[in-house]
Amino acid sequence: MADVAEAAEQILVSTVEAPHDTPADWTPNVLAFACHYCAFAAADLAGVMRLSYSPSVKIIRLPCTGKLDHIHILSAFEKGVDGVFAAG
């Protein structure tokens, strides 16, 4: 049994990538999914109030955060974004 568990762990380790090193001046590229009615409105208000945040955050508007799908999050990471922010 111990062998099986060990083998399974080895497979797992070999399929999971080691964490990447991040450069010192790194700012994460973040994609936000925001509900039209609340989080998107909040992002607008941040602008109206001239509040600042990292310009590498971009927002995709959804009719409701309930619309958010696994595929959107996985695809974003697959394509290389560093973080996903879902707000609603």
Add this chain to the structure above:
Amino acid sequence: MSLLSNSTKRGSVLIVGGGIGGMQAALDLADSGFKVHMVQRDPSIGGTMVMLDKTFPTGDCAMCMISPKMVEAGRHLNIDVHTLAEVISVEGDAGDFRVKVKVAPRFVDADKCTGCGDCEVKCPKKVPSNFDQKLGQRKAIYSLFPQAVPNTRAIDSSQCICLNDPDKKRCRLCEKACKAGAINYEDKGKEIELNVGSIILSPGLELYDARVRQELGLGRWQNVVSSIQFERILSASGPYKGVVQRPSDQKHPVKVAWIQCVGSRDNRNANPWCSSVCCMYATKQSIIAKEHDKNIEPTIFFMEMRAFGKDFDKYVERAKNEYGVRYQRAMVSAIREEPGTGNLFMKYAAEDGSLMTEKFDMVVLSVGFQPHCDAEAFAKTFGIETTPYLFPKTSPFAPVRTSREGVFVTGIYQGPKDIPETVMQGSSVAGSVMALLAEARGTETIEKELPPEKDVAGEAPRIGVFVCHCGTNISSTVNIDEVVAAVKDQPGVTYVTNTIYACAQDNQDMIKQTIKEQNLNRVVIASCTPRTHEKLFQETIREAGLNKYLFDLADIREQCSWCHKGQNEVATKKAIGIVKMSVAKSRLQEPLKSETVGVTPECLIIGGGIAGMTAALSLADQGFPVHIVEKDSELGGLVKGVYRTLEGLDVQEFLKDRIEAVKEHPGITVHTGAEVKQTDGFVGNFKTLLTDGSAVEHGAVILATGGIEYQPTEYLYGQSPNVLTQRQLEKRIAEGENPKAGERYIMVQCVGSREEPNQYCSRVCCQDAVKNAIAVKQLNPEAEVMIIYRDIRTYGLREDFYKQARDLGVIFIRYDVDRKPEVAQSGNKVTVRTWDYMLNRELSLEADWLVLSTGLRPHPTTDQVGAMYKVTRNPDGYFLEAHVKLRPVDFPSEGLFVAGLGHAPKNIDETVTQALAASGRAGVVLSHKRLAVSGIIAKHKRELCMSCLSCLRVCPFGSPYIAEDGKISHNEIKCMGCGICAGICPAKAFQVNNFRDDQILAMIDAAVESEPGVLN
């Protein structure tokens, strides 16, 4: 109903006051065929609600809720908003009023202004902001608040440097800053004349000036603030950006005290009435303050906790138990500042009578409402009668009607009330006006004529991109030329240009022209937020013959230039990314058809009590046939057992009148002894089968299922002949069994209310007790009445009767829920033992009559009716409305409305109000021949669907259903386009138009392309 002939009635309405109540009335009326003129004193609509941070009891953000409504009202084709305006005279009669309105100069031309705000940045004159309650500053040219509607700034003539220079030569900096040339120092204002069929007054109230109560120190001690100041302190867009800090030294306070009833329930230098909302807003403020800063220790000093509304008691319990808010029953006699520290010492008497001094870091005075200082002149202008307190005179049976026919009131001006009640009354006054002006509906509204839509299906995308400078709002941070250059070569883009103000009228024309010249079939505008401007641009491209869904708005102002000021390079890069994402989405856009469905202009009302009958009469007067289904053999409902209102009006007479009116009305069919057997359909098209065999086709449903009284099992009820309910006592009095001299009546409050499992206030019982106590004392002053209570909740203008009862010698003794009165039979009397907190000892009292103030419960059929119409109920069994604050008579599914006790306990006047509101809301639906369905809905592909029923379970609107073949189908008419179904569907059989997965994935690709992450 009016005696006027049809020809003289106007199809337009004047609404005086653009707060949330006025706006609700305006939107309901304008959406159902009436032209609306809204007159507002301030430079923006919004009223009191826009100043609030959050709202009780849900903690929703006030601005997030009201802002879309303001935008809708501001943009509505049939609502004309006149700001900085006041009515100066009214002539004529119901159906045909002539009104003169004086519009003060704004000094900014609304037709030219784009709302960019460049002028405000340049204005050198700073003045204290009244909107921020003088805790912050604004400029002399200003907008009332960032989300103001109209978004045209105004110059404060008392502060402007130029306007105060005799030659008007000084400063003029705003004029130089305005690229649109909208500044006009020569503006003289104007006078306009309006011809309207009806007038709605919703001017709101003003706040009590607590500086009058000098002992509390407002205006003297810096860390004593009024509750509205604290509301601004809590607001993220307020003077302290939502950080709870003291005005004196910006320190974070720990001990914060709220003092209730400042300016309310006080005859000396203040107002005798209860302001209805302060107990709850203090609770809310203490909770929110604690959420902002967990170190805060809130204490609320109160006389009586009036948490009488739906779910309010639960909110207070949460404040106590989850947030640790301390409620101290005491009146504060004085506040003194500690020299040097800014801390405050408060003196009060503790419950055991001992005198306490306690130190606080900050004190909030919960100030009440009062009529505007010019209320008398205001009432005179409109020719309406007022009460001695200068509130408009109304009747509990007709709460929105004034003494002058055709002139209605709504909102807190009618009497202090909270937001949902104000919104409810807004719809209610709309319903009343719809009934009054029924035959003039549609005579003055306009509809836009549009060219036929160009067929672009199957064409390769030809996207036109317009990048807006927004004056310098975008272009000072984002390099527009770089953006234009970067999107030029994007696939599908055939034309790119820049524009100074995309929203200005001349540029709108330019966009239309370009669409034609360049044969564009998709448009992307890179400017501001879709939340305010999408509809405008959609209309623009539609006027050029394009389907309005072939449009996308890239927000490079609110979400780029404004928040990345000074970071021009990265902001430009981000803007390019945002526009590319929009282009990627646009490429995959398809023209969408907006379906319409026919409407059966009839209404079914379930329940024939006061709520059902009131709604029926209003709708039938509007011209829509109504069916009432009443389970009992006769109409009337619970009110059959009520004889007098608190004000002393004859309820039975009123009920008799209503029943007769219903029976005689040719538009109303009554089905007594019947229930709903089966129902099906959706907004505009319901089919309902009744147990009496009749089948009704109708476009809307009002659930007015009513309530019942709690049947007590406690306090010897049913065992002792001396124990009655308030209703039984009322009946005895009505039947002439007069109280005898020396007889003692002891009343016990909250029987069956405010205790688990019924942790809610039944709202009517305090007033029933006070009403019956007054009746007993008036019939025989020698009889004794004692009321054993927890909190006397005679809220609003009802407070007068509490005072009257005390003046008549009624004795009030308070009890706590964990020390309830004990009752025992002793001979032909009962003995009541209770603790007296004033005397600090137990009392043993003998009573001839023990009268129980029993609570209310929803009618047992609420459950079954709710299940049939798939509407939810709250844990107490009452119907749950679509939105606790802004949609108090709607259900999430369209075409269904609620009124009366089925929604929550309420008084007769409140039931009438809600019933009229339901008739107003139903009137909006029924007045349409066809209803348009939005193009942004979920589309269901049956061939992909596995009928796993996930969508059926999660859809809040009930649009997926099991079809006859046993598989899922989708009713697009019910769909609101939220896309929860699309998110959960494992087969991806659902896709939301314009938010399809392929579009979102394309946006992700474009986002990554412009800014790769660390891995790339």
